[in-house]
Amino acid sequence: MKILVAIKRVVDYNVRVQIKRDGSGVATDGLKMSINPFDEIALEEALRIREAGTDTQVLVVSIGSQSAQQQLRTALAMGADRALLLSTEDESQIQPPLLAHALLKLIEQESPELVLMGKQAIDDDANQTGQMLAALWGRPQATFASKIELAAGLATVTREVDEGLELIRVELPALITTDLRLNTPRFVKMPDIMKAKRKPLEIRPLVELDLEPTPHLETFAYEPPPKRQGGHKVDSVAALVATLKAKGVIE
Amino acid sequence: MNKILVIAQHNSRELSPATYRAAACAQAIGGEITVAVFAEAAGPIAAAAARLDGVSRVITIERPENAHQLAALLAPQIAALAPDYTHVLMTSTTCGKDVLPRAAALAGAAMVSDVMQVLGPREFRRPIYAGNVIVSVRVPGTGPVFASPRAASWRPVGNGGEAAIEPATLELCLPTHTEYLRLEQEENDRPDLQSASRVISGGRGVGSTENFKLIYSLADKLGAAVGASRAAVDAGFAPSDLQVGQTGKIIAPELYIAVGISGAIQHLTGIKDAGTIVAINKDPEAPIFEVADIGLVGDLFKILPELEQEIENPS
Structure with missing residues (x-):
């Protein structure tokens, strides 16, 4: 079967971002960039499905600037068979409705049986693209997956929900978004990086998809969050408990 | 005037606190607030929703497919109701996160996730980069605004209201490609990390x-x-x-x-x-x-x- 995995290039989760001096956005120039960690889990899952023995092709897709080639190369080194970049230099365009419509066009061309992506990107934290794509595609969705079992055209997915673990069964083709507990992505080895250089990475301008205008949000202010006033210390356990009681936090 | 639709969240027996928080966000937007209860049997859930402060109307959409809050089934119903409203709200729980973007896409709308603060009827503040940056966003156009209030930002409303409850039917054929199996909950007495005080x-x-x-x-x-x-x-x-x-x-x-x-x-x-x-x-x-x-x-x-x-x- 064919699995389409969507990945996003984001600021590495270990890097603290700053707002640009003029307040016009988040300063990302020169920061370490990575595959969105939840998307990396999605890719790892696709590779494990292929390695489990079914005849599977893993196509990895990213929508973004030319620099996202770097993350697609990493994905190829992890083991993806093919990579495709839908390139656009206008990053303010990259919002869930647009991503969903663009990925839908690709689905129409590639006919995957499974589409995997992270539950959210750690930059805009929208948590929307997968659900929107599944809606437009008219296919089932299973979000926040922590376990995926495929058999006979069906996927049984364990979902991490606030109340515990929810199990649902969906007919393929389907879209699944991945959560942290699903797997631990592999490390890329040097020979794989060399091999990945020979794998196909296609670049197509996003405009070639000829998308209708999609709904979007306009961001008009960027601010730092309110600062916590910490720094107060006590010198004994008794003083700690007394302070907590005085604050009414414990009885 | 704004007409705000709040999607009730529940476990088939009780209205969840998330709904009380969504009602608080609806009050901050201001306008006539309707709560929609999708359930197999809405009885006690709708009764609790009718007591939410500031709510003027509760509509119940009862059908067997609504026994479990599955996004693939709820989203088309929400999208069908949306054109009558200026806003559609569902708190950003895992259920809200699952359902609302799917409904927004079917309605041809964008969506504002994790609303912390209401600046105006179509302007909101929300966190990005895990809360390290707060952005102010505007929803252009005139169609319904889809937004998910962020639970930690809204104090639940009280329950001194007396809204009318009206059953509603939606002539929609719902998909059968998604089947609910079961919920597994941890068997220990320790509170859940996500909601513990x-x-x-x-x-x-x-x-x-x-x-x-x-x-x-x-x-x-x-x-x-x-x-x-x-x-x-x-x-x-x-x-x-x-x-x-x-x-x-x-x-x-x-x-x-x-x-x-x-x-x-x-x-x-x-x-x-x-x-x-x-x-x-x-x-x-x-x-x-x-x-x-x-x-x-x-x-x-x-x-x-x-x-x-x-x-x-x-x-």
Whole structure:
């Protein structure tokens, strides 16, 4: 079967971002960039499905600037068979409705049986693209997956929900978004990086998809969050408990 | 005038607190508030929704397919109701996150996730980068605004209301491609990390899985949930579902006690909204002390037993 995995290039989760001096956005120039960690889990899952023995092709897709080639190369080194970049230099365009419509066009061309992506990107934290794509595609969705079992055209997915673990069964083709507990992505080895250089990475301008205008949000202010006033210390356990009681936090 | 549709969240028996929070966000937007209850049998849920402060109408959409809150089934129904409203709100729980974007896409709308504050009918503040940046966003156009209030930002409304309850039917053929199987819940008495009012987390400083028992023991004394830093999870001291931080759970308990946690940025972003943060660490220079309301420098292996003792029998 064919699995389409969507990945996003984001600021590495270990890097603290700053707002640009003029307040016009988040300063990302020169920061370490990575595959969105939840998307990396999605890719790892696709590779494990292929390695489990079914005849599977893993196509990895990213929508973004030319620099996202770097993350697609990493994905190829992890083991993806093919990579495709839908390139656009206008990053303010990259919002869930647009991503969903663009990925839908690709689905129409590639006919995957499974589409995997992270539950959210750690930059805009929208948590929307997968659900929107599944809606437009008219296919089932299973979000926040922590376990995926495929058999006979069906996927049984364990979902991490606030109340515990929810199990649902969906007919393929389907879209699944991945959560942290699903797997631990592999490390890329040097020979794989060399091999990945020979794998196909296609670049197509996003405009070639000829998308209708999609709904979007306009961001008009960027601010730092309110600062916590910490720094107060006590010198004994008794003083700690007394302070907590005085604050009414414990009885 | 704004006409706001709040999607009720429930477990088939009770209206969930998330709905009370969504109603608070609806009040901040201002306008006529309708709550929609999708259920197999809406009875007690609709009755509770009718008592929400500020709500003028409750509509119930009862059909067998609504027995479980499946996005593939709820979304087309919400999208069918949306054109009669200026706003559609559903709190950003895992259920709200699953359902609302799907409904927005079917309605041809964009969506504002995790609304912290209402600036105007179509302007909102929300966090990005795990709360390290707050953006103000505008929803252009005139169609219904889809937005998910962020739970930690809205105080639940009271229940002194008396709204009318009206059954509604939607002539829609719903998909059959998605089947609910079951819900598995952890069988322990400890509160859930995500919603607990008290959380005690251990970090790398705790040193081992065995030593983590000290954390569990104190948590049981305080009726608290247990969390862990990424460093503790990576070191194998605690399972990954306990991870608090940007790539784990983002929590907002009333009391957070960080034990042997240095305070890496990715951890701090996960606890920013906690009420009171207590830090216990042997390194006085640990960054956790910069955000902690109360810090105690010292050896956690001495402090934790003493703390348990002090809570039981104050000196």
